[in-house]
Amino acid sequence: MVPAELALALPRSLERQDAGSEAERAVTQLFGALRDPVLRYVTALGLRSEEAEEIVQETFIALLRHLRLGRPQTNLRGWIFRVAHNLALKRRQRSGRAPLRSLEGLALEGEARPDPAPNPEEQLAGGQRRRRLLAVVRALPERDRGCLFMRAEGLGYREIAAALGISLGAVCLSVKRSLDRLARAEGA
Amino acid sequence: MHPQRPHLEDQDLLLAASAELPAAETAEVRSHLASCEGCRARMADLEHAMGEFRRFYRQELDAGLPPADRSLERLQARIDAAEPPGAWHQRTRRWLRQPGLALAASVALAVGVFQLAQARGRRGPSGAEHSVAVPSPRLTPGVTLPLTQRDVCSAATQAQVPAVPDALQRQVFAAYGIKDPAPGAYEVDYLITPQLGGASSLRNLWPEPYFDTRWNARVKDALEDRLHQLVCSGQLDLATAQRDIARDWIAAYKKYFDTDQPLAAPEGDGGENTGSV
Numbered sequence: 001m002v003p004a005e006l007a008l009a010l011p012r013s014l015e016r017q018d019a020g021s022e023a024e025r026a027v028t029q030l031f032g033a034l035r036d037p038v039l040r041y042v043t044a045l046g047l048r049s050e051e052a053e054e055i056v057q058e059t060f061i062a063l064l065r066h067l068r069l070g071r072p073q074t075n076l077r078g079w080i081f082r083v084a085h086n087l088a089l090k091r092r093q094r095s096g097r098a099p100l101r102s103l104e105g106l107a108l109e110g111e112a113r114p115d116p117a118p119n120p121e122e123q124l125a126g127g128q129r130r131r132r133l134l135a136v137v138r139a140l141p142e143r144d145r146g147c148l149f150m151r152a153e154g155l156g157y158r159e160i161a162a163a164l165g166i167s168l169g170a171v172c173l174s175v176k177r178s179l180d181r182l183a184r185a186e187g188a
Numbered sequence: 189m190h191p192q193r194p195h196l197e198d199q200d201l202l203l204a205a206s207a208e209l210p211a212a213e214t215a216e217v218r219s220h221l222a223s224c225e226g227c228r229a230r231m232a233d234l235e236h237a238m239g240e241f242r243r244f245y246r247q248e249l250d251a252g253l254p255p256a257d258r259s260l261e262r263l264q265a266r267i268d269a270a271e272p273p274g275a276w277h278q279r280t281r282r283w284l285r286q287p288g289l290a291l292a293a294s295v296a297l298a299v300g301v302f303q304l305a306q307a308r309g310r311r312g313p314s315g316a317e318h319s320v321a322v323p324s325p326r327l328t329p330g331v332t333l334p335l336t337q338r339d340v341c342s343a344a345t346q347a348q349v350p351a352v353p354d355a356l357q358r359q360v361f362a363a364y365g366i367k368d369p370a371p372g373a374y375e376v377d378y379l380i381t382p383q384l385g386g387a388s389s390l391r392n393l394w395p396e397p398y399f400d401t402r403w404n405a406r407v408k409d410a411l412e413d414r415l416h417q418l419v420c421s422g423q424l425d426l427a428t429a430q431r432d433i434a435r436d437w438i439a440a441y442k443k444y445f446d447t448d449q450p451l452a453a454p455e456g457d458g459g460e461n462t463g464s465v
Binding site: 024027028031032043044053060065070090130148156157158169173175 | 263
């Protein structure tokens with residue numbers, strides 16, 4: 001399901017001469033709507049923040065090429081996440097450096113996260129909960145993390161299935177499994 | 189209570205929560221929830237867990253997110269620098285006009301014809317699950333450019349796989365008798381990837397189904413990466429890599445990953461090792 005803000009009024013088939021400017025317009029529009037979600041997503045997969053920014057740029061340049069070539073425009077959000085996901089995993093594999101753990105990229109810059117808890121006991125409890133949840137997320141299989149993070153970014157189950165090239169049933173199973181694990185950690 | 193009525197499945201609960209069920213099923217789910225306390229509680233637990241995780245995820249990530257305006261400027265600069273539509277054809281034509289490369293192109297054609305002749309003599313891969321994931325050996329035997337190992341491993345060739353031009357894509361669909369391909373159903377893909385010296389030729393391209401098959405484009409990407417790695421680290425010679433991927437890429441995948449299943453298949457546990465899913 002594409003939310004209203006993403007329902008672009010793209011013509012069914014872009015005319016050759018207009019394809020360039022139409023595609024650019026669509027790319028900037030989608031960038032406005034999806035830059036933060038995609039950046040968060042690839043960072044959550046364990047990229048350093050400068051790498052994550054670069055992946056986002058590459059993804060939207062690939063989108064430009066995709067649209068200029070008149071390729072399918074159905075489920076562009078799923079397409080964008082798919083490209084970003086693949087580029088991120090490739091980058092992580094090829095960077096040669098030890099990969100960051102999931103959700104670690106931005107933590108390097110702001111180690112002390114603003115904590116809204118008012119008193120020391122609550123702060124302590126909040127810190128423990130955070131460590132528990134991080135441990136659960138980092139113990140998830142790669143694909144479960146992908147499904148969970150995309151869902152947290154508001155993608156529908158069908159969009160996620162298309163983005164990861166797996167069945168709808170597999171996405172639902174994966175998200176359910178992760179939610180169960182998270183719920184157990186919350187209860188601990 | 190409706191004792192005979194089975195409880196809702198997790199999938200229905202999740203899809204209902206994300207408004208992805210068709211109207212009729214949504215109504216069924218609603219009426220079941222109205223009468224079943226157990227399923228209502230499960231639904232509430234799932235939504236609560238998702239909401240809590242979403243809050244946690246955003247709290248972890250949002251604080252460090254760099255502002256978007258600089259990224260938009262960067263993107264705009266890259267868009268301006270990117271080639272306008274049509275430049276690809278011109279570049280290819282210019283490229284083919286160079287005398288040495290014209291020869292290269294005709295060698296590529298000859299290699300294609302040779303491989304076509306080979307293809308006639310062998311049986312295509314069988315099994316229903318393969319029927320759409322592998323190209324027809326008659327239409328897409330695989331065509332290579334006369335490149336050396338050093339050529340395909342140089343930084344320049346590794347950079348980007350050239351997009352397949354529109355006109356060529358249409359020819360590929362026509363060759364396979366696909367009229368009006370459904371949007372999103374296929375990607376016109378190289379059989380022998382340019383990373384391994386594959387040519388941008390009708391006989392090296394086929395409409396590869398995007399999703400819904402186990403042996404899909406992403407699985408093939410993983411194979412291409414693996415072969416490229418093996419070739420560039422000197423563990424496999426380029427001609428063998430080209431031949432194996434052209435002859436039956438699924439068999440090649442099984443051989444080079446030593447597995448009978450795509451490592452990223454739904455029944456596996458999602459592979460860090462495949463690199464592309």
